[in-house]
Amino acid sequence: MTASGGLVRTTYGILSAVEDFGTSSGDDQSNFTIDSAYTYSNFVDDMEKVFQYVPTSGVKRAFCGAGALGYWSKMAGSEGFAGGSGWTVNLSDMKRDTLGFNYKVLETPHGILQLIPTPALRGPYNKHMLVVDEDNMFHAQYRSPMFQANIKTDNGYDGVKDQYFSDEGIGISLIESHNLFKITA
Numbered sequence: 001m002t003a004s005g006g007l008v009r010t011t012y013g014i015l016s017a018v019e020d021f022g023t024s025s026g027d028d029q030s031n032f033t034i035d036s037a038y039t040y041s042n043f044v045d046d047m048e049k050v051f052q053y054v055p056t057s058g059v060k061r062a063f064c065g066a067g068a069l070g071y072w073s074k075m076a077g078s079e080g081f082a083g084g085s086g087w088t089v090n091l092s093d094m095k096r097d098t099l100g101f102n103y104k105v106l107e108t109p110h111g112i113l114q115l116i117p118t119p120a121l122r123g124p125y126n127k128h129m130l131v132v133d134e135d136n137m138f139h140a141q142y143r144s145p146m147f148q149a150n151i152k153t154d155n156g157y158d159g160v161k162d163q164y165f166s167d168e169g170i171g172i173s174l175i176e177s178h179n180l181f182k183i184t185a
Contacts, residue, residue: 014130014132014137014170014172014178015121015125015128015130015180017172017175017178018030018031018130018175018178018179018180019031019180021175022175022176022178022179022180023176027049027052028049028176029049029176030049030175030176030177030178030179030180031179031180031182032046032179032180032181032182033181033182033183033184034071034181034182034183034184034185035184035185036184036185038185043108044108044109044110046181047108047109047110047111048109048110049179050108050110050111050113050131050179051108051110051111053133053135053136053174053176053177054111055133055134055135056134056135057134058111058112059111059112059113059114060111060112060113060114060131060132060133061103061113061114061116061131061132061134062106062113062114062115062116062129062130062131062132062181063116063118063121063129063130063132064115064116064117064118064121064128064129064130065118065121065122065125065126065127065128065129066117066121066122066126067126067127067183068115068121068126068127068128068129068181068183069104069115069117071127071183071185072091072104072106072115073091073104075091076090076091090106090107091104091105091106091107091115092104092105097114101114101116102116102117103115103116103117113131115129118130127182127183127184128180128181128182128183129180129181129183130178130179130180130181131178131179131180131181132178133174133177133178135177136172136173136174136177136178137170137171137172137173138170138171138172138173139168139170139171140168140169140170140171141166141167141168142167142168143165143166143167143168144166145164145165145166145168146164146165146166147162147163147164147165148162148163148164148165149161149162
């Protein structure tokens, strides 16, 4: 929704939506920064906010760039950042779910995160982790899919004579139930 309450119907992307419309403080915080001063206390507080909206599955999926997955892997290792700090991160070995996603399980004090390596999160998004709440996502369909023949003669010319057309995508609601972590450490 826009600030005036109108429905946003353009392709936006969930990462950009959480980054632009989420908050960076308060009880409904959805944007987090992990820097070199990040402590176990920060981790517990952040995970409390992440799991204030617990999905029916009890597990939240976190799509991670390689740098973000590497950060949590280093935290879990005995020689990593957390090794000398007195706090630990429990991270499972790589597993594969029924949809074919590879993932690791990160146990937090407030719930379970499935860390899914996401090749699309590269370049400037390498150290980003996007946590989504499946209960607040939906298939948005604005017009029914249709086959359009001989569109060269219509006003919708795009260089293709025939096309399948659809106006649909992923919709999100309750922006504070989705979270974005930027790792600067």
